[in-house]
Amino acid sequence: MSNLVKRSKIISNIRLFFLQKNIIEVETPILSSSSVTDVNLVSFKTYYSSCDQVQKLKLWLITSPEYHMKRLLSAKLGSIYQISHCFRNEEFGRYHNPEFTMLEWYQPFCSMKNFIKEIDKFLQIILNCNKSDKMSYQDVFIKFLNIDPLSTTLSELHQISKKLKLHYLTHIENDLNKLIQLLFTLEIEPKLGKKKPIFIYHFPVEQASLAAINSQDSRISERFEFFFKGIELGNGFYELIDVDEQKKRFIEDNKKRIAMNIPCQKIDSLFLDALSSGLPNCSGVAIGLDRLIMLMLNETRISKVISFSLNRC
Known part of the structure; x- marks a missing residue:
């Protein structure tokens, strides 16, 4: 308590x-007539029913x-x-x-x-x-993974994934941007802002x-x-x-x-x-x-x- x-x-x-x-x-x-289009977000859906129960309005929790x-x-x-x-x-x-x-x-x-x-x-x-410290997304990738996220290739990302023993990423991800995001989340984010x-x-x-x-x-x-x-x-x-x-x-x-x-x-x-x-x-x-x-x-x-x-x- x-x-x-x-x-x-x-x-x-x-x-x-x-x-x-x-x-x-x-x-x-908190209720909205629209959800979000972002593919990474999943909204809760509900319905408002009018008093006569004739009409239902679809609503979303924000x-x-x-x-x-x-x-x-x-x-x-x-x-x-x-x-x-x-x-x-x-x-x-x-x-x-x-x-x-x-x-x-x-x-x-x-x-x-x-x-x-x-x-x-x-x-x-x-x-x-x-x-706080400040660092660009590009610089933080270079610092921790020695790759430039703005010019890297899928092949280079697969190589670094294998080197980091993240072999499963090379099998499930052939999307360059998604792989960059996953490497950031798994390998960089846990090391940020320690002090x-x-x-x-x-x-x-x-x-x-x-x-x-x-x-x-x-x-x-x-x-x-x-x-x-x-x-x-x-x-x-x-x-x-x-x-x-x-x-x-x-x-x-x-x-x-x-x-x-x-x-x-x-x-x-x-x-x-x-x-x-x-x-x-x-x-x-x-x-x-x-x-x-x-x-x-x-x-x-x-x-x-x-x-x-x-x-x-």
Whole structure:
């Protein structure tokens, strides 16, 4: 029970951080009329039945509050944050629970570089840690695996997989980008941020998600993640604001879904309408609050810092 008391105090300190910066706390729906097209995310589905039981409306539990919050940004609300329950119908384990708490934060008219500095200040205050390290995705691959992820070949990745005794990867993966992601997750991520947090930035354009493409190098995106003690804590972007490019990415996601034999998802037209109306240049980040608190309390499972995990709910 003491961890829950400590959790409450940590969340109060987080709210105080944003209050002192005049950043508005918002609340957006947990139910959404649209899911997400990202092939790596699986949403929970439910139905709303009208009183007469004649009409059923398909709804989804949000995987993050991102789309709703960007609609608020398009309405010129300014800098905003939210502490939200999110839901993903995926793995359950040390660092995952199907229902979890996310801290989502958006800063208009802020570059990725400057936003990373702001998040670093947040971490220093909340985690009471030293200033973070920063390294590009390209450089971290060269440091740990001696390969350049922006110019590598499938053959080279298969060779390094064998060298690392990850022979099974050479049999199941012939997708260059997927193999790069797996090597990052398995071989690099556990080594990151052992003594203090580290930001990894400029992910390959194939992993851009909802991030803008770098204006100087079209091979990389304005996406970053940060890690502490070998655990991913946050994922952020200098946000894509081009509605046509965003729609194109949604369509490409659904094409991948078809190829993977998983259901396509309806494109969120309300979100695209918000982009059309004018999403300001901005940066945003999603932080896994349960993981952050877990590390602060020196625990090794998020189940130790939430009231009731999946096996006890």
